[in-house]
Every structure is written in C-alpha cells, then in structure tokens.
Amino acid sequence: MRSHSRPRTSAEISNSRKRATRGGLATIGVVTMLGLAACAAPDAGGGSDAEGEAVSLDSVNLIAPADPGGGWDQTARAMSEVLTSEDLVGSAPVENIPGAGGTVGLASLANERDPATLMVMGLVMVGAVETNASDVRIEDVTPIAKLTEEALVLVVPASSPYKTTEDLVDAIVEDGAAISVTGGSAGGADHILAGMLLTEAGVDPADIPSTLNYIPNAGGGEAVTMLLGNTVQAGISGVGEFVEQIEAGELRALAVSSPEPVELLPDTPTLIEEGYDVELTNWRGVVAPSEASEADIEALTTLVTEMHDSEGWAATLEERGWADAFLVGDEFQAFLEGNIAEVTETLKTIGLVES
Secondary structure, three states: OOOOOOOOOHHHHHHHHOOOOOOOOOOHHHHHHHHOOOOOOOOOOOOEOOOOOEOOOOEOEEEEOOOOOOHHHHHHHHHHHHHHHOOOOOEOOEEEOOOHHHHHHHHHHHOOOOOOEEEEEEHHHHHHHHHOOOOOOHHHOEEEEEEEEEEEEEEEEOOOOOOOHHHHHHHHHHHHHHOEEEEOOOOOHHHHHHHHHHHHOOOOHHHHHHHOEEEEOOOHHHHHHHHHOOOOOEEEEEHHHHHHHHHOOOEEEEEEOOOOOOOOOOOOOEOOOOOOOOOOEEEEEEEEOOOOOHHHHHHHHHHHHHHHOOHHHHHHHHHHOOEEEEEEHHHHHHHHHHHHHHHHHHHHHOOOOOO
C-alpha cells in the first residue's frame, strides 16, 4: 500500500475547486430560493442555472455508499424520512453504491453532474481512502456537514465462550487467525478499533496484520448474519447496528468504545472500564459533488441545517442513540482536514498502512 502526503489546506482545497471559502449558514436570499417551486426543467430536482444561481431544491438525491443495513444506509434513510416528513423537499430517494469502504461511492460522487446530491460518509471512509489507496479522495468532493457521532460496540454471539473483552483479546493474541472478527470496511472505524485493542494488549503494530483475522463486511446486515451463523467469533460496529440483536439476547455486548456508557446499552461497560485505554467514536456527515457552485453549496447547507433543527431529526437522534455533532462550513472543513491527518497517522501506528 502507499501512503499519502499531508492533507491539503483549506486554501488549497478551495482553490482547486475554484470557489470562495464557504460560511456556515446560507443567506436569506438562499432560504427564499429554497421556498420557491422548482423550475419545469430537466434538472428540476436542483442545480445551478446558467448564471450560477441555485435553483430551488424540490428534491435531493441521497447516496449511501454501502449495502443496506449499515450505518451509512441507516443515516441516509433517516435523512430521507425527515426531509420529506418535515416538508423540506418533495422527495429524497436513496441510492446504495457499495464497495471498498465507500470509495466506490466516492468516485461516483466526484463524477456526479447533479449538484442536488448528498452522500453520507464519515470516519470509515477516511480510513478506507488510505487503506484502498483510492485515486479519488475526500478532499476532491465538497464538504457540507458533520451530523452525528456514535460509539462502537464489541460483540460476540450469545453462545460464545468469551464473557469479557479480556477473554476475547487474549484469545486473539494467543490463537491469531483462528479467531475471526467482522466489522465494516478494511481501514474503517471498526478495523481501527480492533487494531487499537491489540496494540493496547501489547501486540507489535507490525504483527497486527498477521495476528488479526479481520473480515470486512459491506453493511450491518451482513455482519449480523455472520455472527448469528457463528461463522465469525466477534464483531465490531456502531451501537445502532447491533442493539436489536443485543436486546433480543442473540448477541452479547462486551464493551463500548465511548468514554462513558451509552444510553441504548446502559449496562455495557466501556473499554476503559474493561482495562483498555482505548476510546473511539464513529462520526458521519454528508458531502456534495465536486463541481457544486457556491450557490448550490449554500442551498444544500441551508437544507441540511433546517433538517438538523427539525423536531423529526431530534427524535431520530434519540431513537437511534446518535450523538448530535453538527458542524457546517469552515468548522466542518477544518475538522475534516484534522481527522484525515489523525486517522492516517493512526493507521500507520497500528500497522494497517505503510509508513
């Protein structure tokens, strides 16, 4: 694998797209445009007119760059439900474009011609860009908003002999590839957490690739099937993806990766409480196509902000156990640049990409 040079600065990203630095919220004029009826044109769902002014967003296309069932798919479908039920748009169809930790969807978005398009992404994609040596990087598309954060949970089948995190980690250290762990894409949050646990347990980072039998999956539904079928010994994913099976007694939660216990699993200890100085939360956000104009960016930012401020989205966060982590504009761009640098360094430290 190859490693990448430092992430580009805000100025470099802005210059490469030939647009001015974005602010947080749109102007009143953009809000007015959002309230207008869409033009009866081929791209009536959204986009720019010939003079670069945003047309109304009567609809928006949502991309989940993974199979149905996982966190990105859940987020995209939750957005679609809130956007339409709150009458923010007339329609918000979801398209699944799975593959390579979201980088297949990322490449598709980079070539998307309809600016009224939002793709769900996050920490998993940041890592997948590095581990897959993706030609298209997150810096090549347009950041719109950070939406949520979610703790990860380490689980085993209910019949598993591993009762604690220590039981499982010790078995992996001792038996290596005989113990299989499933999670999201290679280099994503789940894979990173597994590597961090082994590093904390004393495994040399150079030995992690040969010690950890990590089986990536394309979505939460596939992980559940593997766990319930006992084809893998453990799994890592967002709490929301496993909570139903945990509550049903089909999976046993060993620990969560947040600094404090999570509301959906109040009796599950944290990794820190289990004796591992490891903390990692998975964040998710949305990005837009590469060639979105400044007016389109403002319109999309306004739309996502209105969704975030709605009662429907607040109810969704509570129901799913997602923490509100809303950022837009320069704040999100600065966060994203820092996260790319941090994740790249972590992947090197735990031996998942070459230094």
